[in-house]
Amino acid sequence: MHEEHDELIERTAEALRDRRMANPRLVSRILTAVEHRPRRWWRAMTWPSAPFSLTATAALAAAGLLLGFMTRQATEAPSRGLATQPGAQAIPLLPAARGSAEPAPVPVQFTLRAVRASQVALVGDFNGWSPTSTLLEPGQEPGTWSVTVPLSAGRHVYAFLVDGRTWMTDPRAQKARDLDFGRENSVLIVQAP
Amino acid sequence: MNFRPLYLIGFASLAAALAAGAQTARLDASADVGLRRAVERELVAARTIGLPEGLLIAKANEGIAKRATPKRITDAVAALGKRLQVARTQLAPNPSEDEIAAGADALYVGVPAPILKKMRAAWPDRSLALPLGVLTELVAKGLPATRAAQVVTDLMARGASNVQLYTLAQSVQGDVAAGWAPEAALDLRARGVMSLLPPAPAASAFTNPRRP
Numbered sequence: 346m347h348e349e350h351d352e353l354i355e356r357t358a359e360a361l362r363d364r365r366m367a368n369p370r371l372v373s374r375i376l377t378a379v380e381h382r383p384r385r386w387w388r389a390m391t392w393p394s395a396p397f398s399l400t401a402t403a404a405l406a407a408a409g410l411l412l413g414f415m416t417r418q419a420t421e422a423p424s425r426g427l428a429t430q431p432g433a434q435a436i437p438l439l440p441a442a443r444g445s446a447e448p449a450p451v452p453v454q455f456t457l458r459a460v461r462a463s464q465v466a467l468v469g470d471f472n473g474w475s476p477t478s479t480l481l482e483p484g485q486e487p488g489t490w491s492v493t494v495p496l497s498a499g500r501h502v503y504a505f506l507v508d509g510r511t512w513m514t515d516p517r518a519q520k521a522r523d524l525d526f527g528r529e530n531s532v533l534i535v536q537a538p
Numbered sequence: 539m540n541f542r543p544l545y546l547i548g549f550a551s552l553a554a555a556l557a558a559g560a561q562t563a564r565l566d567a568s569a570d571v572g573l574r575r576a577v578e579r580e581l582v583a584a585r586t587i588g589l590p591e592g593l594l595i596a597k598a599n600e601g602i603a604k605r606a607t608p609k610r611i612t613d614a615v616a617a618l619g620k621r622l623q624v625a626r627t628q629l630a631p632n633p634s635e636d637e638i639a640a641g642a643d644a645l646y647v648g649v650p651a652p653i654l655k656k657m658r659a660a661w662p663d664r665s666l667a668l669p670l671g672v673l674t675e676l677v678a679k680g681l682p683a684t685r686a687a688q689v690v691t692d693l694m695a696r697g698a699s700n701v702q703l704y705t706l707a708q709s710v711q712g713d714v715a716a717g718w719a720p721e722a723a724l725d726l727r728a729r730g731v732m733s734l735l736p737p738a739p740a741a742s743a744f745t746n747p748r749r750p
Binding site: 448468470473474475476497498499500506512519521522523524525526527528532534535536537 | 646701
């Protein structure tokens with residue numbers, strides 16, 4: 346066993362010696378190139394103008410797009426939702442993940458029946474009460490509206506804003522008094538196991 | 539071949555998404571100049587002490603959406619700023635934004651500030667967002683704050699899960715809607731949850747809090 350290894354090492358060393366001796370100009374060129382290699386800080390400065398490889402560029406672009414998409418998802422409510430039975434309800438759709446101090450957000454579906462509405466917005470503490478960021482989509486049955494929003498565990502207050510002016514509480518949710526502004530909100534507790 | 543456009547597109551989309559996200563924490567465009575200035579003053583005050591500004595902007599937007607007067611909106615934002623500050627102090631050392639918001643909501647319905655500290659002592663390493671939400675809802679349904687806090691904190695100290703606390707709140711809400719007295723409903727439902735938990739230690743976190 347040892348003899349086999351010794352023989353292999355011997356042969357490899359001989360081959361390397363031959364190769365070095367066979368092309369001294371190549372060795373010289375390599376050493377020159379290494380000596381004149383730009384320093385690390387200079388490479389960092391000139392990096393944007395350096396030619397990019399296809400793989401690195403595509404990976405960078407994909408990472409940027411993915412991060413951008415994820416950021417958008419995290420800061421805006423999703424615009425799609427499922428139409429459900431007539432009436433309004435807020436249903437937690439999935440349990441949140443276990444084992445973290447701050448549980449993962451839970452997708453919650455909000456639905457409303459508003460037959461004459463041309464636009465329904467969901468406003469609440471989870472979207473900064475923005476009347477434009479979370480619009481419900483019409484369902485297949487006329488007058489039904491729905492949106493699904495990821496919510497953190499805890500108590501949330503919300504309402505629907507119909508056609509940009511009519512404040513509507515969720516008919517199937519508990520009500521929360523509002524001493525600040527005098528208009529009731531709906532209230533929902535989202536649980537995370 | 540030059541692949542720089544791909545690289546630029548990726549980062550441009552990231553910047554666009556970040557900009558879109560930042561818009562959610564902006565004061566509604568329909569706010570008039572006077573209101574905008576008044577809210578900005580509150581935001582500057584909040585910023586100097588490190589309070590989450592987004593919650594204050596959201597409160598102002600809620601008032602705008604409800605067509606409240608600028609004075610009422612400014613007062614509400616200022617009052618929320620004070621509640622956030624108290625909540626953050628009581629929930630120390632490192633409360634999350636969700637916890638601070640939940641603490642401020644609890645204070646809003648009349649939960650005494652020291653109760654927040656006792657809840658933190660009961661769950662030093664877990665998020666209090668849900669227990670605080672449950673407590674807020676129980677008090678909002680008409681239960682005395684100290685009694686509701688005692689029950690919730692005892693359950694937390696006994697090892698109740700978020701699901702059990704959530705179920706307690708839902709059950710009490712249902713009972714009250716069915717005509718039960720809130721306190722009777724709470725006692726009955728709390729006993730039900732307690733029966734599922736391990737035996738109590740010598741004293742609960744609420745009745746005998748840890749001292750520094």
